[in-house]
Amino acid sequence: MSFGFDIRHSPIDTFPVPLPADYHMHTPLCRHATGEPTEYAARAVALGLTEIGFSDHSPMRRDDFDDWRMRFDQLDEYVENVRRAQRDFPQLTIRLALEVDYLPGQEEWIRELAARHPWDYLIGSVHYCSGGWDIDNPKNLVRWQERDAFDVWSEYFDSLTSAAESGLFEIIGHADLPKKFGFRPTRDCTPLFDRFLTAAKQHHCAIELNTAGLRKDCKEIYPSRRILELAFQKGVPITFGSDAHAPEEVGMNFAEALQLARDVGYSDCLRFSGRLRQFAAL
Numbered sequence: 180m181s182f183g184f185d186i187r188h189s190p191i192d193t194f195p196v197p198l199p200a201d202y203h204m205h206t207p208l209c210r211h212a213t214g215e216p217t218e219y220a221a222r223a224v225a226l227g228l229t230e231i232g233f234s235d236h237s238p239m240r241r242d243d244f245d246d247w248r249m250r251f252d253q254l255d256e257y258v259e260n261v262r263r264a265q266r267d268f269p270q271l272t273i274r275l276a277l278e279v280d281y282l283p284g285q286e287e288w289i290r291e292l293a294a295r296h297p298w299d300y301l302i303g304s305v306h307y308c309s310g311g312w313d314i315d316n317p318k319n320l321v322r323w324q325e326r327d328a329f330d331v332w333s334e335y336f337d338s339l340t341s342a343a344e345s346g347l348f349e350i351i352g353h354a355d356l357p358k359k360f361g362f363r364p365t366r367d368c369t370p371l372f373d374r375f376l377t378a379a380k381q382h383h384c385a386i387e388l389n390t391a392g393l394r395k396d397c398k399e400i401y402p403s404r405r406i407l408e409l410a411f412q413k414g415v416p417i418t419f420g421s422d423a424h425a426p427e428e429v430g431m432n433f434a435e436a437l438q439l440a441r442d443v444g445y446s447d448c449l450r451f452s453g454r455l456r457q458f459a460a461l
């Protein structure tokens with residue numbers, strides 16, 4: 180199937196609108212997920228999803244960067260595992276993607292990765308703040324006690340803004356990840372959100388509704404309703420992702436995410452093929 184760029188499709192009233200595609204799923208190559216892509220695909224079919232996308236943690240130039248991503252020499256194996264799921268489930272549209280860590284100075288490496296395989300989309304995610312701190316890693320929870328929450332959020336959203344401005348990504352992942360463990364600033368973060376979403380709009384980046392937040396201490400979809408409302412006002416498009424690290428998490432809480440998107444005003448989301456986007460009705 181080939182997609183035109185930015186072609187809008189009107190909803191077909193006589194058919195039920197299917198659940199949106201689950202565009203954020205991991206594989207065991209990242210060393211903290213279970214189940215092969217074929218098992219995730221089987222789960223998606225059982226749930227009635229018509230489209231999914233694998234977006235495992237991309238390798239870094241140095242394999243010893245951290246311990247929660249695939250090694251560079253596993254990239255071809257990752258692609259082959261996704262291709263196998265595509266062969267096993269021809270009735271399901273399965274996209275090939277990566278969740279890429281955006282870090283300042285890594286742009287050239289990300290371009291190299293992008294050129295290696297025919298990705299359908301790249302999710303740009305920020306997990307790291309200064310000092311090499313992966314803010315969502317429970318092993319480093321103590322570092323939250325040492326830093327002012329607003330400082331961390333501010334630094335995080337600066338990085339997200341740069342990620343959007345880099346033009347390297349179709350989608351920005353879990354936009355308010357710093358809320359994961361419940362460390363929220365008392366100061367108003369609206370200017371941070373505003374700057375990031377303006378960049379996302381200008382650089383044609385979507386944001387994802389990531390339901391993994393509901394399974395964390397914050398018990399809330401990433402991003403918050405407030406951020407999503409601002410995104411809608413600015414015309415930033417959306418995608419959906421479970422951030423599944425196990426087959427049973429595929430499509431988890433999608434009804435809730437869909438409801439949130441509709442409540443805020445969204446009537447469509449994006450689909451990707453070969454890094455080109457198409458609007459799909461919600």
Ligand SMILES: [Zn+2]
Binds near residue numbers: 278304306
């Ligand atoms: Zn992530």
Ligand SMILES: [Zn+2]
Binds near residue numbers: 203205278422
């Ligand atoms: Zn993820």
